[in-house]
Amino acid sequence: MTTTGEICREAGGGPWWWDRWRGALLDVSLAAVSALECAVEGVQFSRDAGLPVPVGTVFGLFAGATLVLRRRSPIAVVLVSIAITPAQMGFLMGIVGLYTLAASELPRRIISALAGMSIVGMFIVTYVRAQQGVVHGDLSIAGGFIPFLSVTTALGMTAPPVLLGLYIGARRRLMESLRERADSLERELILLAERAEERAEWARNEERTRIAREMHDVVAHRVSLMVVHAAALQAVARKDPEKAVKNAALVGDMGRQALTELREMLGVLRSGEGLVGRADRSVPLAAVKAAAAAAASRAADDPAEGPSIAELEELVEQSAAAGMVVRLSVEGKARGYARAVEQTAYRVVQEALTNVHKHAAGAKTHVRLAHRSAEIAMQVENEPPPEQGAASAAGLPSGGNGLVGMKERVSALGGVFVSGPTDAGGFRVSAVIPAEVG
Template sequence: MRIERTRFHDTVLAVVVAAASVALFVLYTPEEPLAEEGREADGFGAVLVVLACVPVAARRRWPLAALCAALVPQTSLALLGYGPGVAGLPGLVLLYSVASHRGLAVALGGLLASMTAYVVGTVAGPARAASWSDQLVVAVVLGAVWGAGRSLRLRRAYLEELRDRAARLERAHAADTRAARAEERSRIARELHDVVAHHVSVMIVQAAAARKVLASDPELAGEALSAIEHTGRMAMTEMRNIVGVLRTDARAELGPQPGLKDLPALVEQMREAGLATRLLVEGEPRPLPAGVDLAAYRLVQEGLTNSLRHAGSGATAVVTVRHKPRELDVRVEDDGTGGSGVSPRSGHGLVGIRERVALYGGILSIGPLPGGGFEVRARFPLKDGQ
């Protein structure tokens, strides 16, 4: 559809240029005879003028070929003595089209062809030689038309480059947005798993203990059920905080993220759930980056949760936190049956721990201990002053 409109517009332009050129050809009367061999305007000359204008209809499809086709009758007019050989209106239109729609080499070829046609018509024609000032004017006009066409082409190329650059930036922005969304989904999944898995594991162990002593010791069973209720409320509170952040139409009750300062409460919770747990802190505690502090807490939480689920009854877990000058060493180990191969201790929680530790450039080691038991250990590098 666009091509058809372009052809129609070029055809209309060719008709307008032909009408204007014929009118100038008929009405132009020099003050003095051009030469004895010169010819006045007649029907044959008008036909040549029209033939020079016909290629304008193909100026965008074949601009150089159209220019060469127009120069033949135009030069013939000069050679037959109809005019002084000055480039006519169709030649200027086609020269502009070549310069604005083709590359530099083709555009220079079009300019050279126009100059050559003018020189041939001026030198070989019977008309009186034009003055140097007239020849200079013709050269300036041809150069100006060619330069205007090249300027338009360069402007088009510049605008096209801007559009391409904008499209590339938009695609890059879309890719970054997708990557950010994927990372955010992964982060939310880690947080939800850490919260739900830990609290549900504690509730399962406490529920199992309450079921065993329900008949023999109702009071102890009631304490276990109270602990289950308390743990469930904590899980619901943390889940509401996480989900509330995701909602745009509700305000979440935000609070500080847990860190190493909350390890005593976590250890006490694990003791109440039935896992004998000790906390050892070595070195001088100091402020840590928020991300490292949270990652270390989640590692301890996941390690203790796995010990609670897999270490077996009577197992003991030890949490060791070593503050070194340029490193934070966090270790969770137990003496249960997890190292015997009965329980491999793998799942989404440990995958999330690997992602957290890798995010901050840490080194993670997970596996059974030589003498029995299981270990989860991470070493986080710290910069000076952290």
């Protein structure tokens, strides 16, 4: 039973074995007409058999009333109609019973056997009655015409209801199959919609994480250097005006760089506002993927967008200008990498230096970069700060997301990220990124 059928049954359930009250009313009406027909025909049967008329009438009523069971037991109704055929009773019951039998879900061999029995019984009864009519003079036809008349009558009373029932049964099964397919398709569409919503929610969460990581990388490093320079500026403002002016210029340059990077990032977000708005209105997922792919393609075609490995030297110089004792060493021959690889390498070094400013101010730091055949490796290691346990003199806050963000970036490219304290009391951040990313 399909969902549609279950709804229909619940909405209009009928009594006993009927699915609907309309079907029950139809069967009861047909049974009443059949009982009345058999009761009338029972009068002639009683006279021919020499029985009291009430006996034939009651027999006809009960026999004709069995048509009410046509939906529950069509075989029994057909057998009863075949049984009373010699009494020339139950023609309506035979026609309706054969139609119901052919339209049912019973095996074809049972339908064919009962239809054959009905044809044979009708042929025999018609043939015998016609012979008796010719003998008694009630019929004035040639004797050779009787077989043709018998065959025609038998087929005319049996074939049409059987063929119509087979057609209606096949049509009903086809409609049931179509309903099941429609219900199955509806369930699949609901499931696909749920999965699409889950994928969209996952994509939104990933994008939020990525944006938060980018904002952290852009803001944390620049602002940390600005705070360090501001603290140095405050310390030397009166003692060394020339150095104070230099530090003030550095603070201004770093502030402008931070603002520039923030504007670029906000520009990307604004360009995606239309897409996000459409996605919230159930735009097909394929359109969202296509737009994201196009944006990624444009980003890959623009190597100037985002930091690169070539800017690491400048990054180290900025930290050195802020008072950090830092040294950069490069191994291997530099070559071009995918923009995602270069940006991730830059961000890892940048965040590691930021952490040194925050947690180990004044510590000597070593930045190592190695270009290998199939990967690029980087390591930022700082020695213990001059005063153990002392944080940055500028009091820089820490949100605890730097190491997590670095690991997420490297893992997304299929690389390996390791961080932790050294035996000497310092801290080391190491990352290895494949040179070719999918």
